[in-house]
Amino acid sequence: MKLLIDKIKPFFEKVFGSLGLDSKEYEFLIQTPRDTNVCDVCIPCFSLAKIMKENPVKIAENIANEFNLLLQKEINVKALNGYVNFSSDSRWIAKKLLFENYSFFKESQKLKILIEHTSANPNGPFHVGRARNAILGDALVRLNRDLGNEVIAEYYVDDMGKQVGILSWALENISRKEVNDILEHNGIDNLNPIWKQKEDHVRVRWYQAANILRKEKPEIEDELAEIIRKSEEGDEKVLLQFNNAFQPILDGMLETLAKLGIKYDSFTNESKFIIDGSVNKIVKNLEKSDLYGEAENGAKFLELAEKGVSGKSTKFFFQRSDGSSLYATRDLAYHQWKWSQSEKLINVLGEDHRLQSKQVSVALNELNIKCPEVIFYAFIKLPEGKMSTRKGNVVFMDDLILEAEEIALKILSERKGELNKDEVFKIAKAVASSAIRFNILKVSPEKGFTFKWEDALSFDADSAPFIMYSHARSCSINKKVKSLELIEDNFDISEIDINDSTSRLLRTILRYEDAIEKSISENKPNHFCNYMLELSTSYNLFYRDSPIIKNGELNAFNYKVSEYSRKLIHRGCNALGIIPLESM
């Protein structure tokens, strides 16, 4: 409700000045109420009671009276239960939105932001748990872009070290037949033939087989250690070999994410920071820290016991005894580099990285490098327990998407319609991808949840299709108006009678800015999900009560409101990665 707050601020200064209060100090009191049906903006007077030594109900009444002397009739001010409640005239809102092109985020500061998300090790297909990262990250990218920020979506590629090393070794040393035999003996399902062309599904089997083989033949460890060591020294030949091993997997993973509308602007390889020497510089600088310590064998660490880290080990190791670097050290160099690209950093990490992220923050402080904002999300479990790529106990995102498309197709086939096959297929894909994203986004990131097929595939009221359906309706109306070539009569907004549901819709539209800003400032896309559900509900009520075409004639005001809503729902869908279809 920025529009209204900006409107009343100058009067607020006068009123509070006349009460002998510093208006700047109390500006924060102007707020949007929890229950938006009560009023548009309010000032709770409870905290003033102590200073003014008076009953908050009385204070509210006095303040309301003062405002009423100053404000024109387009803002209604009333005192209620110790609150000063402001309600704007619906015609005034309509005028600002429909005729004066009030635009959102005009005064917001625009930033260059780098959002690093997903960054999953390229060793196998996405399962639903890992995908939460990508879906959250992509939503943050889109929300920030909606506000006008310039955003880089970053994927940090683990192209060295143990995991890729194992994969690379497996592809060179284990035959297809051996892989199949090993996995069969260990109860891992066969490759689903649907995915036999998709290298993430194919190659992960080598990774799984190698992990089983390592337990049986310890001598493999020596071979592994050798190539891993070389990769960490930046050996070009080994890194190229690693790259050839994981790149087809990464491509397969990105193909899956693309089905969900997720794309990246930039990929950065971990090895970059070994090769360019920045890791070495980080090590040198960390050695100067007061927290620096060395183990007996020469491994280097920071002692974090005094920095709020506790547990069995309080040491943060950044160099092994053999002189090689660790993931965390490279991460420090990576952060330094990221700051050279942007003014704000956001990382999306699983809750298992909480400690590691704290260690990185302390180390960054020691290096005089700013810390990123980090958003943590809890894991998605299966009813039978944790998901694990190695154990093959997962729901693949590719399978979930396929299943969702089939259900959408089934629903479409049950409904009468004159859509052709291509359109039906396109709609099913859009519904599936949007619904999956939304069902994950609508839950607050720090809350864990258990994956259930029926919830993930729910297309009911609390879902993306609900929002998409409102949009499709508004499109349908627009098409009808166009096809009937109805004429938009001129009208005087001050003469229009605005009903309750239209008034509610106009107010909901006005809260778009607040919803985006809240979601961004807290890095919680679920807030905006909620808002989009409210916007759609408001539109549905308006649709019920306010005919746009009646007896073959166009209601120009209702049409303008509908069109404004249509464009805003479209915009909001893009901000969440929901595909706003024109018909469904």
Added chain:
RNA sequence: GGGCGCAUAGUGUAGUGGAUAUCACGCUGGCCUUCUAAGCCGGCAACCGGGGUUCGAAUCCCCGUGUGCCCGCCA
């Protein structure tokens, strides 16, 4: 053993010091000759337990309970 998350109707969720605790599923009763019924309207039902701070606590603090994650010279 220690640290860090989380706990709201039968189920899932919103809410980060204020007005009658949000929305959905569920159960239940209604609305399609009228701009897409994947919709709309009505009813049922909840703040883990105990202390504290405050004029006021689901929200902040302490203790407990349950649950998840972490405590590698892995990533």
